[in-house]
Amino acid sequence: MKKLIAILLITLGFAGSAQAAGGGIAWDKFPKEKMSDMAALQNGAKLFVNYCLNCHAAAFHRYNRMRDIGLSEADIKNNLLFAADKVGETMKVSLNPQDAKDWFGANPPDLTVIARSRADGSKGSGADYLYTYMRNFYRDDTKATGWNNLAFPSVAMPHVMWELQGQRVAKFEDAPDPHDPSKKLHVFAGYEQLTPGALSERQYDEAVGDLVAYLQWMGEPAQSQRFQLGVLVLIFLSFLTLFAWRLNASYWKDVK
Numbered sequence: 210m211k212k213l214i215a216i217l218l219i220t221l222g223f224a225g226s227a228q229a230a231g232g233g234i235a236w237d238k239f240p241k242e243k244m245s246d247m248a249a250l251q252n253g254a255k256l257f258v259n260y261c262l263n264c265h266a267a268a269f270h271r272y273n274r275m276r277d278i279g280l281s282e283a284d285i286k287n288n289l290l291f292a293a294d295k296v297g298e299t300m301k302v303s304l305n306p307q308d309a310k311d312w313f314g315a316n317p318p319d320l321t322v323i324a325r326s327r328a329d330g331s332k333g334s335g336a337d338y339l340y341t342y343m344r345n346f347y348r349d350d351t352k353a354t355g356w357n358n359l360a361f362p363s364v365a366m367p368h369v370m371w372e373l374q375g376q377r378v379a380k381f382e383d384a385p386d387p388h389d390p391s392k393k394l395h396v397f398a399g400y401e402q403l404t405p406g407a408l409s410e411r412q413y414d415e416a417v418g419d420l421v422a423y424l425q426w427m428g429e430p431a432q433s434q435r436f437q438l439g440v441l442v443l444i445f446l447s448f449l450t451l452f453a454w455r456l457n458a459s460y461w462k463d464v465k
Contacts, residue, residue: 234345235332236360237340241336244425244433245433247278251279254423255289256419257423260370262291262292263369265317265318266301266321268300268301269321270299270321272285272290272297274430313365320424321427321428325429336421338360343417343421345359346368347377348378354367359379373406373408373413375404376402376406378400380400381395381396382395382396
């Protein structure tokens, strides 16, 4: 429990830094319909294992829980089990924390509940943030990794999915400060594609949507069942209330 609390605090610390560093960037809306699309969740699991699990662990989630999104144990073992021996193990990484700190400046946070921890009531859900973040990397030779991110300026994380999206640079221009005309603001003016990726822009957005859907699901695998149970409980309570009301009326009808 202490370890879980510590990781949550670290994750929330990273979240706070990201949101503070993000300035006024608007978060794009994550396509929520993917949460009920088993094919999207399965593709998201594949992307997570191939691109995220090298550095980021999901130490409070077991591989075999992916049976809930339609994968068999054979599917998991043959296609997704690269960093463990058994499907019942948790999704840990072999990256040494000290090496991670030396290379990136900090140990990459655990991603088990990353989608839940990044929520901001004024901007959107954690899934909205992740969907925006993973689609806004750009080349920046002034950074140690060679990459920067519009949603999280000066982020230490490199763009691990650049081969899918391709390489691009961000264009900025000076604009008058609406609060002080004597000052100039350095504002984002769009991206320029340098090299194409393996996916088109639309296909990459779809892939990121699948990945974020999996991250959202991983944070609470029983969420859909919880929603369904909640509806059933409300329906039951409605009928119980109606029954109690009529029973009360029948019991007291002859009392003057």
